[in-house]
Amino acid sequence: xxxxxxxxxxDTVFHRLDPRTKMAWLGVMLVLxxxxxxxxxxxxxxxxxxxxxxxxxxxxxxxxxxxxxxASLALGVVxxxxxxxxGEDTPFxxxxxxxxxxxxWLAVRVTLRLYCVILLxxxxxxxxxxxxxxxxxxxxxxxxxxxxxxxxxxxFFPVLEEELxxxxxxxxxxxxxxxxxxxxxxxxxxxxxxxCLRALRRANEVALAMELRGxxxxxxxxxxxxxxxxxxxxAATIGMxxxxxAYFVVRWRxxxxx
Amino acid sequence: xxxxxxxxxxxxxxxxxTYPAVRDVNLKVREGEFVVIxxxxxxxxxxxxxxxxxVIPHFVSGDYQGLVRVKGRNITELRLPEIAGLVGxxxxxxxxxxxxxxxxxxxAFGPENLCMDADDIRSRVDRSLAFVGMRNFGRxxxxxxxxxxxxxxxxxxxxxxxxxxxxxDQPAAELDPLGRKQIYENICRLNRDEGKTIILIEDRLGDVxxxxxxxxxxxxxxxxxxxxxxxxxxxxxxxxYGIRVPDGVRLHHSLKKRRLAPERVCLTPQDIAGHLKPLxxxxxxxSESVDPAACGVYLTxxxxxxxxxxxxxxxxxxxRRRSVALxxxxxxxxxxxxxxxxxxxxxxxxxxxxxxLWRAVARGGRRPEVRSTAVGKATKAPCTSWLTTLxxxxxxxxxxGASDRAGESSQSTCGNSAPCVVQVRALSFRYPGAERWxxxxxxxxxxxxxxxxxxxxxxxxxxxxxxxxxxLLRPAQGKVxxxxxxxxxVPTARISNTVGYLFQDPDFQIFCNSIFDEVAFGLKTRKVPxxxxxxxxxxxxxxxxxxxLRERHPYLLSRGQRQRLALASILAHGPEVLVxxxxxxGLDYRxxxxxxxxxxxxxxxxxxxxxxxxxxxxxxxxAQRSIVMAGGRVLLDTPTTDIGKYSDxxxxxxxxxxxxxxxxxxxxxxxxxxxxxxxxRLLVEDCRQVH
Numbered sequence: 001x002x003x004x005x006x007x008x009x010x011d012t013v014f015h016r017l018d019p020r021t022k023m024a025w026l027g028v029m030l031v032l033x034x035x036x037x038x039x040x041x042x043x044x045x046x047x048x049x050x051x052x053x054x055x056x057x058x059x060x061x062x063x064x065x066x067x068x069x070x071a072s073l074a075l076g077v078v079x080x081x082x083x084x085x086x087g088e089d090t091p092f093x094x095x096x097x098x099x100x101x102x103x104x105w106l107a108v109r110v111t112l113r114l115y116c117v118i119l120l121x122x123x124x125x126x127x128x129x130x131x132x133x134x135x136x137x138x139x140x141x142x143x144x145x146x147x148x149x150x151x152x153x154x155x156f157f158p159v160l161e162e163e164l165x166x167x168x169x170x171x172x173x174x175x176x177x178x179x180x181x182x183x184x185x186x187x188x189x190x191x192x193x194x195x196c197l198r199a200l201r202r203a204n205e206v207a208l209a210m211e212l213r214g215x216x217x218x219x220x221x222x223x224x225x226x227x228x229x230x231x232x233x234x235a236a237t238i239g240m241x242x243x244x245x246a247y248f249v250v251r252w253r254x255x256x257x258x
Numbered sequence: 259x260x261x262x263x264x265x266x267x268x269x270x271x272x273x274x275x276t277y278p279a280v281r282d283v284n285l286k287v288r289e290g291e292f293v294v295i296x297x298x299x300x301x302x303x304x305x306x307x308x309x310x311x312x313v314i315p316h317f318v319s320g321d322y323q324g325l326v327r328v329k330g331r332n333i334t335e336l337r338l339p340e341i342a343g344l345v346g347x348x349x350x351x352x353x354x355x356x357x358x359x360x361x362x363x364x365x366a367f368g369p370e371n372l373c374m375d376a377d378d379i380r381s382r383v384d385r386s387l388a389f390v391g392m393r394n395f396g397r398x399x400x401x402x403x404x405x406x407x408x409x410x411x412x413x414x415x416x417x418x419x420x421x422x423x424x425x426x427d428q429p430a431a432e433l434d435p436l437g438r439k440q441i442y443e444n445i446c447r448l449n450r451d452e453g454k455t456i457i458l459i460e461d462r463l464g465d466v467x468x469x470x471x472x473x474x475x476x477x478x479x480x481x482x483x484x485x486x487x488x489x490x491x492x493x494x495x496x497x498x499y500g501i502r503v504p505d506g507v508r509l510h511h512s513l514k515k516r517r518l519a520p521e522r523v524c525l526t527p528q529d530i531a532g533h534l535k536p537l538x539x540x541x542x543x544x545s546e547s548v549d550p551a552a553c554g555v556y557l558t559x560x561x562x563x564x565x566x567x568x569x570x571x572x573x574x575x576x577x578r579r580r581s582v583a584l585x586x587x588x589x590x591x592x593x594x595x596x597x598x599x600x601x602x603x604x605x606x607x608x609x610x611x612x613x614x615l616w617r618a619v620a621r622g623g624r625r626p627e628v629r630s631t632a633v634g635k636a637t638k639a640p641c642t643s644w645l646t647t648l649x650x651x652x653x654x655x656x657x658x659g660a661s662d663r664a665g666e667s668s669q670s671t672c673g674n675s676a677p678c679v680v681q682v683r684a685l686s687f688r689y690p691g692a693e694r695w696x697x698x699x700x701x702x703x704x705x706x707x708x709x710x711x712x713x714x715x716x717x718x719x720x721x722x723x724x725x726x727x728x729x730l731l732r733p734a735q736g737k738v739x740x741x742x743x744x745x746x747x748v749p750t751a752r753i754s755n756t757v758g759y760l761f762q763d764p765d766f767q768i769f770c771n772s773i774f775d776e777v778a779f780g781l782k783t784r785k786v787p788x789x790x791x792x793x794x795x796x797x798x799x800x801x802x803x804x805x806x807l808r809e810r811h812p813y814l815l816s817r818g819q820r821q822r823l824a825l826a827s828i829l830a831h832g833p834e835v836l837v838x839x840x841x842x843x844g845l846d847y848r849x850x851x852x853x854x855x856x857x858x859x860x861x862x863x864x865x866x867x868x869x870x871x872x873x874x875x876x877x878x879x880x881a882q883r884s885i886v887m888a889g890g891r892v893l894l895d896t897p898t899t900d901i902g903k904y905s906d907x908x909x910x911x912x913x914x915x916x917x918x919x920x921x922x923x924x925x926x927x928x929x930x931x932x933x934x935x936x937x938x939r940l941l942v943e944d945c946r947q948v949h
Contacts, residue, residue, distance in 0.1 A: 214419065
């Protein structure tokens with residue numbers, strides 16, 4: 001299962017939204033994530049993102065690999081903070097170790113915040129059509145040669161990831177030990193050469209194939225797809241803005257609550 | 259007039275090239291022609307097609323002198339995107355030509371660049387998709403298409419740009435027979451129904467012969483022959499260029515040597531049957547009256563002239579000569595007929611002597627016997643591993659089993675009692691997230707000294723199965739046993755001591771800076787003493803014919819050489835089982851035979867070869883056993899000699915029998931024929947009895 005996800009075609013209300021609305025959702029949620037100091041709110045945001053993804057019929061399984069990697073990282077952060085926290089609290093003695101409750105909660109907040117951000121970006125990648133993203137950029141007067149690069153990059157990420165997996169498998173089949181993280185890291189070095197070489201060759205071939213289909217024929221080009229801001233988009237954006245304002249109003253009134 | 263393409267290319271040399279890749283090429287193509295350009299690997303086919311489409315000099319630089327006009331316009335003066343509307347080029351690898359998420363967007367990509375409005379684009383997309391028979395595929399993700407579908411979509415992408423000239427560079431190189439057929443049919447319709455001019459580069463000529471109106475042979479960058487198909491194949495030296503000539507042409511030239519051939523080349527089975535039927539004894543029941551042993555039917559798959567194999571019993575070879583001589587021809591004809599064999603025989607004499615000597619030693623001086631049953635019982639070299647014969651004592655597999663292997667080898671000279679090396683028991687597998695089982699209840703045994711072919715269309719589960727042999731995939735149910743040990747939890751790196759796995763793309767496994775290092779790598783990771791690494795690596799490089807190049811960088815080698823290098827890097831540490839995925843992809847006929855000969859030699863030394871392929875010709879020629887797969891199941895597991903009886907099963911798996919089977923069928927010959935020479939021999943025999 002690849003670590004990164006890519007757009008999967010679904011026909012839901014959420015998929016039909018304008019990419020700018022999805023960007024707004026991403027932006028608003030990021031602001032909220034970083035603004036809040038309450039763990040329960042962060043947990044709530046995570047639940048909200050997952051629930052929305054579920055409603056939008058995204059494949060929740062594709063979040064699993066990232067979650068797995070992140071979980072091991074989070075565990076480390078929590079442990080370190082619990083043991084080595086240098087705040088002014090009274091530690092809780094457990095055998096030879098001093099455990100800091102405040103440090104524990106801090107680490108939990110940090111990891112929850114980070115996890116929420118990761119989920120948001122994955123969600124964005126999964127439900128935003130890369131071409132739509134390019135179209136928005138073209139509308140923002142960016143030359144299409146650059147705007148379309150984003151779509152291309154997103155398209156080839158999973159391909160490259162799969163290729164890396166294949167090369168690793170090939171090396172393993174030749175007797176290279178890839179078990180154990182230290183060994184794996186060391187043995188990645190020689191593997192990078194064929195990987196980069198292949199990636200470059202692929203880039204070259206793709207560039208040729210694009211030119212052979214007339215890419216760069218004129219300074220402008222047309223698109224079969226189009227993006228436009230529909231009433232649903234307006235409604236969603238306004239709704240999100242109201243929530244954002246409401247959050248800050250409540251926080252201004254009673255700072256300790258949120 | 260009426261030339262759509264007028265090319266005169268004096269020379270083109272790549273920046274780092276040492277000789278011109280293309281020189282003195284004059285090619286004029288009329289509107290509506292279907293030109294097939296062929297030639298061995300490295301002949302400059304792709305370079306030529308790049309010149310014709312403006313990729314050279316616009317995208318690839320080098321020393322270029324030439325003028326190419328398409329519809330009267332000099333393409334050197336146009337930019338590449340401008341040429342796109344005139345000439346459509348389909349490149350070799352389909353996966354790099356689709357770069358959007360969905361099929362629809364990819365097909366629309368060309369028209370979008372031409373600045374058409376959305377309605378025009380929509381209608382072109384619909385029309386192009388409908389043309390290749392994939393009307394409902396618009397919303398599909400490009401990454402989820404099969405190889406054949408991808409290539410058809412690529413074709414429709416080019417079609418959407420509506421050029422008048424199509425240049426296609428081996429569009430079906432990676433496809434299974436069914437996929438190939440579909441793509442060629444589409445190209446043919448482009449030519450016949452839409453009146454498009456086609457220039458197709460292809461090395462499997464059998465597939466495109468029915469459509470071509472003109473054939474061009476490229477050799478060392480020059481056009482050496484340019485004629486309509488029948489004339490193109492009429493001369494016998496067409497066989498000497500190392501290209502995959504259709505079986506009908508081989509049959510024709512073999513018959514011609516025996517003065518049996520018709521004046522013109524018969525290319526279809528019906529043609530040739532029509533010509534030969536009067537010569538053949540009417541109503542003869544071949545299958546009963548021809549005793550295989552008597553007329554020297556080979557017990558191993560029988561390669562043609564080039565692949566004359568050293569392990570075949572000498573008696574059989576004599577038998578063939580006799581049957582040629584019996585054809586009531588004078589000495590001159592016999593000499594001509596045996597010339598091809600003689601050349602290769604001479605080249606392999608040293609090797610053959612060595613093999614015989616070694617075989618004699620291993621058998622305690624007894625001469626090998628010919629046995630008249632098929633798989634397993636064929637006279638095979640004794641089952642001593644490749645390793646043991648080369649005396650590499652440090653391989654773990656070898657140290658522990660050295661003594662008992664010697665015991666085994668004496669009892670396992672006959673196939674059926676040979677020990678099983680790889681056993682697959684009730685194996686099922688499903689990729690994570692997939693709904694369909696990729697493998698379902700597969701049960702197979704592979705014996706020592708066996709060359710088995712796993713055949714089937716794209717997506718039949720062949721590679722998935724093969725990856726289980728080395729632990730790259732682990733069974734969901736069932737188990738895989740290698741040399742008596744369940745490899746369920748054994749790490750791949752350790753299994754690789756016994757099982758060598760060669761990927762379809764050799765570049766996956768090549769990463770060192772010199773060829774020598776590449777071969778030595780596997781030995782180093784296995785802690786072989788440094789002085790022995792040198793000897794061993796050199797020995798292996800000699801074996802695959804890369805010794806002279808050992809200081810070179812692997813990426814400077816040709817595709818065929820890289821394939822041999824990848825094979826050498828696996829063989830160096832002496833595995834007992836070799837699993838090889840599509841050994842013939844990207845190689846020309848001669849290179850394919852070279853690889854196959856190496857595999858056959860490995861097999862003869864007691865190794866086990868499991869080959870995944872859809873190259874049925876190589877299967878029939880080299881494999882003793884054929885396993886046909888479709889939809890993750892084994893449909894058929896049979897001695898290759900019997901494969902002719904199962905054309906219906908093969909059809910279901912998307913595999914077509916080699917052409918000569920159809921010839922044999924049309925001529926009423928038994929379905930056990932293994933190559934064209936056998937067909938010819940039976941025919942000659944028959945004619946002898948008639949006259």
